Amino acid sequence: MTLALSPSVPLPRHRASRRPSLFDSLKSVCPPLRSAQPAPQTVLHQNPLDGGALDLRIEDGVLHRARHREAKIILVGDTDESLGSLCELLRSDGYSRLRCATEAYAAVNLARSWKPDLVILDLARPHRAGLEMLSKMAQAADDGLFLPILMLSGDASDKVRLRALSLGACDFLLRPFNPSEVGLRVRNLLKARWCQLELSERNGWLEAKLRERTLEIERLQSELKEAQAEMIVRLALAAEMHDPETGHHTRRVGLSASLLAQSVGLHEREVQMIQLAAPLHDIGKIAIPDELLLKPGKLSPEEWDEMKTHCRIGAQVLACGQADLVQVAQRIALFHHEHWDGSGYPMGLCQEQIPLEARILAVADVFDALTHERPYKHAWPIDEALHEIETQSARHFDPQIVAAFRELPHEELV
């Protein structure tokens, strides 16, 4: 073999007579298609003139001629003479983007740089170097796409044929070959190549669409969560309208409860939900008269019974919530006055029967109430409030929550 690399072999160009093609006929009877689907589509029609298949592509709703004749084909052969006759054959079929090589190394390099759609390997007597080139050619399509290789050979032995096919040849023809058969094999291999390109393009389009839709869904979910959180805050603000001090209390309790939730090892999402839901723990007080809420002295037993109803009223306000956040808020509203020893209200639950978020809220709520002035009491010093919390461990409060509360920065909570 020589080291010659011929960009193209000068040969007489085929001049096809201009007559209406099937494509022209179809275009005349079919208006330009406007597909609702943005993805490219391929429609295969039978060409009655030569019995072969004619590819027609629909892209952006417009019918396009097949890409057959645009195929880039590399011809690799023993001599310039053998390649010349093959080139002439392909040009007579309308193929014009042809490159020729008579040396294995140059042929593989050309395949890597030019990215052909088809390789025709024409070896009169397949030798070891020629067969090894087959596997290198197959690997040269490093874009992961199928590169068809047609092998022509004068060696009819099973050994050579099977070896060629195992090394990457997609089709095998014996010399002397029938020119029409070569043309049909080339067309079929190119069709396989086009189908794979179409599939790859469609997959790429689908992946891009999937990424786009996924981002859109994530954006909508994020907006929905923000809307939920905002509505919770506005609901809490509505409940605070008749007592601004209650508003400060609910926000401080939300912060303390979230720190406690973090301290007992809850996940970030649960911590966030408790922080958002905690300010609604007394939402039921929206139905309690101001003369009770703002009464400077102690409540009578009847007034106290009425005050206790704020737990059930709050739970009714938040009932049947679909969102996790609303369900957490409902549990906190209903159970935040339950006691670890079962002496609380409204249901007298004890220990783990009380939802964890309500047990957390109870400690945060009482600490804040003790350390701030109310119409009926003065503000306790932090150490006295902490002592009271410790005293109520395993009575009013969950001992584990009290232990976690002990470690919090109490000065920052008041």
Ligand SMILES: [Fe+2]
């Ligand atoms: Fe309460």
